[in-house]
Amino acid sequence: MAANSNLKSKTDSIELLVTELVTEFPELKIAPPSVDTSEYSYDTGTTPKIKSQTSGPAVVWPTSVPQVQEIIRAAARYDVKIIPRGEGSGLSGGAAATSDQLVLSTQLLNSIVEINVDDELAVVEAGVINSELNERVQPHGLFYAPDPASWTISSIGGNVATNAGGLRCVKYGVTRESVLSLDLVLADGELITVGQRTLKGVTGLDLRSLVIGSEGILGIVVRATVRLRPIPAARKTVSVWFPDTLSGAAGLSAISRTPVRPSIIEFIDGPTLSNIDAASGTQLRERGGSLILIELDGYGLNEQFRDLSDALSKAGGSVVEETAIAGEALWELRRSGRGGPDPRKWSLSSDIAVPRSKFKEIYAYFPTLEQKYRVEVSALGHAGDGNLHPLITKEIPVGADPSIPDPALTAANLDLIKFALSLGGTVTAEHGLGSAKRHLAELELSSRSLEIQRAIKLAFDPLSRLNPGKAI
Amino acid sequence: MAANSNLKSKTDSIELLVTELVTEFPELKIAPPSVDTSEYSYDTGTTPKIKSQTSGPAVVWPTSVPQVQEIIRAAARYDVKIIPRGEGSGLSGGAAATSDQLVLSTQLLNSIVEINVDDELAVVEAGVINSELNERVQPHGLFYAPDPASWTISSIGGNVATNAGGLRCVKYGVTRESVLSLDLVLADGELITVGQRTLKGVTGLDLRSLVIGSEGILGIVVRATVRLRPIPAARKTVSVWFPDTLSGAAGLSAISRTPVRPSIIEFIDGPTLSNIDAASGTQLRERGGSLILIELDGYGLNEQFRDLSDALSKAGGSVVEETAIAGEALWELRRSGRGGPDPRKWSLSSDIAVPRSKFKEIYAYFPTLEQKYRVEVSALGHAGDGNLHPLITKEIPVGADPSIPDPALTAANLDLIKFALSLGGTVTAEHGLGSAKRHLAELELSSRSLEIQRAIKLAFDPLSRLNPGKAI
Known part of the structure; x- marks a missing residue:
């Protein structure tokens, strides 16, 4: 009952706030909470497979900084929480919002x-x-x-x-x-x-x-x-092919034994190469069992290529200097992901980092995970940073609800994160904690560190009005 | 009277703390407050010209992290403030300490x-x-x-x-x-x-x-x-000479119009070149009225040199590719400063940064300062970062006390800092606020920003036990 009346009062608050904003700023683009705004309840990483039929949050699109200030002040008067949102392309639910909250979109602050x-x-x-x-x-x-x-x-x-x-x-x-x-x-x-x-x-x-x-x-x-x-004087794409995933992951350390600092060092494992082929009609998997994809930039590209090629050849790689067109095609394939989601599978993508020297150990752990949780695990990654994005998938059995993933995926991901931490790694390398990984922060951070972080949050936002329930 | 008894009790506290530490940790290196520790009252930037005859702080040299923790806990029991200190080479008084404080030196934490x-x-x-x-x-x-x-x-x-x-x-x-x-x-x-x-x-x-x-x-x-x-594949030193200070300062922007990213870009003005010559017996000033000293590193040094040389020649510079030995000698002269202090002059050195494009404007302001405050102003700087270290000097008149600098120096420095801020610059670029520039923070930071910073300080150190009176 108390919870219900609390919810009621929160619903009232957001409605009163929207009414005030509409009245005060007739030119302001604003959407009240409704099913129409349900996409603003999520970001890219947390959007459900089936479109939500529940009400989304209120959304406002200010066009100037003073407008942002006025909106924040008005929301404070009604005690409405503010969820800042860019393009909603986040992968950890950092911009997720509920129907009693106000999403402040920066889409029209675009000068x-x-x-x-x-x-x-x-x-x-x-x-x-x-x-x-x-x-x-x-x-x-x-x-x-x-x-x-x-x-x-x-x-x-x-x-x-x-x-x-x-x-x-x-x-x-x-x-x-x-x-x-x-x-x-x-x-x-x-x-x-x-x-x-x-x-x-x-x-x-x-x-x-x-x-x-x-x-x-x-x-x-x-x-x-x-x-x-x-813009660098020149750029060159180099592909380095290895017989299998583990030999490629091991080969990476050869790069850091040279003075060459590539501008990109990506690693794509065998299963991911196959996925890209299936989605794009390419034949990458025929070229090798794993790929280190490198961009060199700056001056002296021929000398850079020579030193890098020597080191990677010795490490067992087959080194190819790509033409500009072929290189661009490879980057396009890499940037567009891993071949798209397979509708027959549940999938969970992750974002961990390990010290670069542990890259091979992470890949070597995948078969253990696959056996233990009866899932499939592959990964591509920003190998030069020790950052990888594992994809954990499992076939959806006949008759199962595609919108309710097998808990084995989450369990395997947690196991993998703990293993990464044991190697000196991190819970999230570049996607953030958001709402999806917030509960994992304490695996990495001490309680004292979290306590200080929460005190810092209160130094900025004593009433916790901004993006509650995210990050720490 | 109250102040006296407060001082007395502080003196008692530090003595009791030292006694406890000596008793508890017989092997710990520790010095009680005395004239012998007076050098620990200052850092390099704040050491007075005449050796202090007042008591310095207590100093302790822990050899392990657990020892640091025990010392901090003991100091807390006696409510003694802790001043962390490395080698004391700071230039803003960040490690300055008083006789009722405990300096915690990290000199023996050196593994x-x-x-x-x-x-x-x-x-x-x-x-x-x-x-x-x-x-x-x-x-x-x-x-x-x-x-x-x-x-x-x-x-x-x-x-x-x-x-x-x-x-x-x-x-x-x-x-x-x-x-x-x-x-x-x-x-x-x-x-x-x-x-x-x-x-x-x-x-x-x-x-x-x-x-x-x-x-x-x-x-x-x-x-x-x-x-x-x-370590980069290769390094090369390039010196670029200009007729005078302002043409050199203007010439700097030519570098950023090329894709070359030198590993060092230093600028030395005419008066500083003369000072170095006087102290080192060199003839730099004969080579030009100002010097941009550059280190190139990495691959393709010849191409880097070609592009850089083209751009700087067009900007009016005389570009010289130095031999390894001559280059090393120039770096040694640069690193050792500006020729050492002149005992016949009061001097004050500063540390400001401006957006790189404003570098010339800062130098062009020096004559105004010199006229207004009857001082001399020169500067060398990390020009690639827009960071410069002005030196403000004034001859000590016959009969004046060398230990009491003319207030014109401080006034000229304050004027210069305000001018740098008006160009989008900063109060301190790399030396820190310490105790010497702490009062200048509010020239750059809003009161709200400072308020948040102080709240953060309290989130870490609620009783202000660590390095009080420094930074913010």
Whole structure:
């Protein structure tokens, strides 16, 4: 009864808030809670296979920073929780919302405010799409380095919220290494700047790094000053084929014994190559049992290739210098994932990292998992970072409900995460905890560390108004 | 009277604490407060010209992490404040201490615990000297990138506390970009780990980045897992000479119009060249009125040199490819500073950064400062980062007390900092706020930002036991 009246009052609150916003800001795009907004209850990683028939949250699309501030202040008056959302391409439920909450979408905060070629920086609003920024700076000979696989559909604000990685971060760093400063609207509507426009700065505590990857629980990122880099003098794709998955995983360490720093080092195991072939009509699996896919960039590509090729050949790899067109095709196959979901299977994708030297051990553990949980496990990964994305699948038996996955998938994933931790690894490498992995944080972080993190959350947002139930 | 009894009780507390530590840990190296420890009242940047005759703080040199924890717990019982100290080479008074405080020196926490070549990382205790780590990893073909000018005398723990920069950070990032994880003893003696051994990780808030650069106010860094990098395939020194300071400062922007990413880009103005000549017997000033000193590294050095040389020649520079020996000599001159202090002058050195494109504007402001405050201003800087170290000097008039600098120096420095801020710059780029620049934080940070930073400090150290009066 108490819970019901609480729910009732929360429903009232969101309705009153929406009414006030509609009245106060007649031009504001806003959607009340309804079945029509149910897609805003999830992000890409948590969307159910069957479209939800329950009500989604209220959603508002501010077009300016002062509007964001006003919305936050109004929500505070009605005690409505705010869920910041970029493009919803997250994979851990960081933007998931309930019908009594207000989703604040940054989609219409999408101006590129400034491009400064001499300072190699851009000032962008949070809703700017990663690849759009890249298209805009490319004529100036510059690029924005963080390139999550979602780069054509994900926003800079979302990338900042998750400290997004990507393929090229093995050389250029993750999102944190490309953000100079952030404008942040706090839970009470105040706007602060963290970080600075300069490349260096140590005035006070590093709030900028703290906000990056904080999944919207500390404030709403509305604007970012990001670092750009010169487009390299040249790029070259190299494919290295191994007889099987384990020999490829072992071969990776040969790269770090050279002074070559590739801009991308991806690893694709045998089963994933087969999946890509099945989906794309390619014949990758015929070329080898696993693939290290490398991009070299910068100066002296021939010398870089020579040193790398020597090392990888000695490690048992068959090294191929790809043409520009063939290389582009391979990157397209890699970026588009692992061949798409198989409707006959339940699947669960994960995001772990281990120290690079343990990469082979992780792959060697897959057969154990497969036997123990009667699942199939494959993985592709940002091998240069020790980051891999395992895919755990199981055939859906005849008559089973496709929307209720076998618990073996979750159990196998938990087992794998614990094994990664035992190797010095991490629960999540680049996707974030969100709502989906939040309960796993304590596997990696001590209770004291979590206690400090929660105290920091309260230093920013004492009433827990922003993105409750996410991250820590 | 109240203040006196308070002082008395503080003196009693430190004496009781020292007695307890001596009794409990007979093998512990410890010095009670006395004139003998007066050098521990200061760091390199705040040491007075005339040796202090007042009592310094108590100093303790633990040799293990559990000892650090026991010392912190004992100090808490006597309510004695702890001042963490590396090698005392800081320039902002971050390690300054008073006679009622306990300096916790990390000098004997100096083990290199692990070097892992495959993972390109090392685990070191806080007291390990930066250059010693480099000597130890060099035979493995690796180097530790952060290279503050103090690298032969500063400790990794101190580098972490200040997020130290250096020459090569223009390419390899500052200390933050080379630290994977830290072991931190908190104000109540508990030990936590922040960060992870992997290159990527987003489990929870980024406490690791928050601790880096926090100047010992959040906890005592006792151990660090640091990232190593392969020694580049080759290195080459290039000197670029300009007719005068302003043409050189303007010429810098030519570099960022090329795809070349030098590993070092230093700028030395005319007056500094003359100072170096006077101190070292060199004839640099005859070669030009200002110098951009560049290190190229990696592959394709000839192509890198060609592109860079084209761009800088067009910008009016006279470009010289130095021999290995001549190059090393130039770096040695640069690293050893600006020719040493002149005993006939008061001097004040600063540490500001501006967006790179504003580098010329900063130098163009020096004559205004010189006229306004009747001082001399010169600067050398990590130009690639927009970071410069101005030196403000004034001749000591006959009969004046050399230990009491003319207030014009401080006034000129404050003026310069405000000008840098007006260009989008920062109060301190790599030296930190410490005790010397703490009062300047509010020039750059909003009161709300400072409020959050202080709340974070209390989340770590609720009773303000660690390094009080520093940073924020």
